[in-house]
Amino acid sequence: MIIGSHLEELYGLPAFAFPGPGEATGDLPEPDAVAWRIAADAYDAEEQWEEAFARFCAAVDTSRVRALIVGAWEEAYDDAPTPVIEALVAARDRLPGLRSLFFADIVCEECEISWINQTDVTPLLTGFPALEEFGVRGGQGLEFPALRHDSLRKLVVETGGLPxxxxxxxxxxxxPALEHLDLWLGTSWYGADSEAADxxxxxxxxxxxxxxxxxxxxxxxxxxxxxxxxxxxxxxxxxxxxxxxxxxxxxxxxxxxxxxxxxxxxxxxxxxxxxxxxxxxxxxxxxxxxxxxxxxxxxxxxxxxxxxxxxxxxxxxxx
Structure with missing residues (x-):
């Protein structure tokens, strides 16, 4: 099986792709009515992900946004998404209602799951203490040091090989609030090295x-x-x-x-x-x-x- 399609919903809300550069943004859904998907092209992007996010923040009342889907960033197969995480954390005061975040909704045509470069994603959890759902895709370079989060109800980690x-x-x-835990452990071919005892x-x-x-x-x-x-x-x-x-x-x-x-x-x-x-x-x-x-x-x-x-x-x- 391959991951060939993007998320269709998140937090019970239909996914909506924020328009790309040069596309009209005058007739957008209500901020709290959809899960906003923000992405850049994985190849030869006209803008960086952070630039797309800045346009989003300028066009949408982010105080009402409840769910965000982070799509591809340019050259996800080469570059870790540290600037993407930094941009999100820097905007935390503008996103007081954010309750669900899926990080790296990237399909095979953009980057195979085991080629997605990741990094320490826990700043997204510590930066958003009211977050109830968090998901991440891609295990290469992924880090998740132990933390405490009192609001998180759902955690999903999708990989072809989980470190x-x-x-x-x-x-x-x-x-303490977690109700749903989903770990894709994967194969040693793509970096899985855990044992059942872990x-x-x-x-x-x-x-x-x-x-x-x-x-x-x-x-x-x-x-x-x-x-x-x-x-x-x-x-x-x-x-x-x-x-x-x-x-x-x-x-x-x-x-x-x-x-x-x-x-x-x-x-x-x-x-x-x-x-x-x-x-x-x-x-x-x-x-x-x-x-x-x-x-x-x-x-x-x-x-x-x-x-x-x-x-x-x-x-x-x-x-």
Whole structure:
């Protein structure tokens, strides 16, 4: 799978692309009616992202803006977005109502997910203490040192390879309001170097008292993650458990079923998997009678790369 389309909504608001240079800005939506997407061209841009943002601030009553989507900046495959982060933080007093921010809504035609250069994104969280949702895409150079944020309810980190330092930083963070955590762990081909043990502080739930939706997905160690989740204290209070998009096989699913009961879940998402039909049937027989919504779709997981009939295990999103 590739990321081929931009976000269509954020914070329950439809995404709206702020007009580019030379385009009319006289008939714009109400500031609080959309999630504003601000971007520069990834190649041969007519203006830098910061210049597009300055035009946005001049054209829109930013005091009413609730959601922002940061799109491509020029040469995202080469340059870290430090000036973009600095521009946003410098404008924090002009954005008192900002509650949701997605950073690097960049699709494959602009820059492949594992080529996106990132940096320390936590200044965006410390700079906006009222932020309720934060998402970031791209793991190359990504940093997330441990922090405390009292308002954040949703955190999403999308990568083809998540550095262990980021996993540990998120795990060590104090996020008492967090309800939804989604980490794309990725593959070692693109920088993933964490182990299931690095997830232990998350799985204990001690720093995440309100967590209800946990996604640990797109991982080449999905079996090991599933085995760790099987006995994790946090699972008892989850409504949604998502171990999709990775290399989950019978070993991981067997461990999951052999652990604590999952019948309290509203949904178990295992799509893009490498499960045998008997194991898939066992999951259905165990959880469907309890009303658990299941996603066991195999997607493209049985891709025969070599053409010899061998099933190779790949994560859903890598490059």
């Amino acid at each position: 262990v330092s980021v996993v540990r930083g998120v795990a060590a963070s104090e996020l 997830l232990a502080p998350i799985l204990s739930g001690a720093r995440l008292p309100r967590l209800r939706h946990l996604a640990l997905r797109n991982s080449e160690i999905q079996d090991e993650v599933a085995a760790a989740v099987a006995s994790a204290p946090v699972v008892a209070r989850l409504e949604v458990l998502d171990l999709s998009m990775g290399t989950l096989g019978d070993d991981g699913a067997t461990a999951l079923l052999g652990g604590q009961p999952l019948t309290h879940l509203k949904k178990l998402d295992l799509h893009h998997n490498y499960l045998s039909e008997p194991l898939r049937q066992r999951i259905r027989e165990t959880l469907e009678p309890a009303g658990v919504e299941l996603d066991l779709d195999k997607d493209d997981a049985d891709w025969d790369k070599d053409g010899d009939g061998t099933v190779h295990r790949y994560v859903s999103v890598g490059e």
